[in-house]
Amino acid sequence: MKMRKKVRIKVQIAFALVVLLIGIKFFMFVNYITSADSALAVNRPPGVEAFLPISALVSLRAWLGLGIFDTIHPAALVIFLTAIFISLFLKRAFCSWICPIGTLSEGLSLLGQKMFKTNYTLPKWLDYPFRSVKYILLTFFVVFIFFGMSPMEAYSFLQTPYNMIADVKMLTFFQNITAVGMTVIAVLVVLSLLIKQFWCRYLCPYGALLGLFSVISPWKITRDSSSCISCGQCRKACPNQLKVDEALRVSSPECTGCLSCVEVCPVKGTLSFKLPRKLHRFPSPFALGVTLIAVWFISVSIAKITGHWETSIPLEMYKTLIP
Ligand code: SF4
Ligand code: SF4
Secondary structure, eight states, rough: OOOOHHHHHHHHHHHHHHHHHHHHHHHHHHHHHTOOOOOGGOOOGGGGGGGHHHHHHHHHHHHHHOOOSSSSSSHHHHHHHHHHHHHHHTHIIIIIOOOHHHHHHHHHHHHHHHHHHOOOOOOHHHHHHHHHHHHHHHHHHHHHTTSSSHHHHHHHHHTTTHHHHHHHHHHHHTTTTTTTHHHHHHHHHHHHBBBTTIIIIOOOOOHHHHHHHHHOSOOOOEEEEETTOOOOOHHHTTTTOOOOGGBOOOOOTOOOOOOOOHHOOOTTSSEEEEEEHHHOOSOHHHHHHHHHHOOOHHHHHHHHHTTTTSOOOHHHHHHOOOO
């Protein structure tokens, strides 16, 4: 395995482990609240709010409309804004380097490749309409939240008990999963084994939103046509089936900045992740990985220092609401 992929996989695994630890701690927190046994006391990890993107979108509506930063799930909005910030500058690197669902989706594709010796691709007549599904879902959420709700209604929704324990509801959903829920997950797993990054490519509205922001990213995969030998290896390696070998700059919202194309290019320096002209190029995947971790760390630190990380919900409220 080449160096670039190794670096990205290490970063993906590091973020996935952090998410796993957050999940375990949150489970222990809910267990402590429901058992009322003080010997089991654990603090609630705010990072669990990464899994509340709808709440984050409603918070954004209230923040933009009223200037009030949500105090119920502030980490959800911080994480959401950080992902958008990354997309504005570094394409959808959040999807291919940080997002644990993206990591899982990629892992299932690799497993499928081993099991069936290939990942299947949908024919173009199916691929295009399927790809629009994530944009339709995104449009639904954006229209509902930004046009169907006033800023005051958005703010009021954030204060409801439903939103306050949305994270706990999510946990109980998985703990008491119904036959329908299991079936949906099983279908998604099978499709992800068969089709490369099925979830990210066709269904994820979060990725769709980040993709739209990423179009204006100044850092893009750039091809030097004077040294390119038109071997087409970059196109073959791209998990998103982009025609890298025909583009001078890859602007597509589907590009996740994974650097797989750069990795396989046989002519050194022909493909790079860079600013226009010769202003700056990431010298290595390591540099991109370090940049992403640094952005994440700085964002969370600022949120903690300025009091926009921990929820304002008192423990007593959890003890009332959760049971
Ligand atoms: S392989 Fe290259 S063009 Fe394709 S998604 Fe990854 S970085 Fe973008
Ligand atoms: S892999 Fe490199 S040399 Fe081959 S077509 Fe792509 S950019 Fe050109």
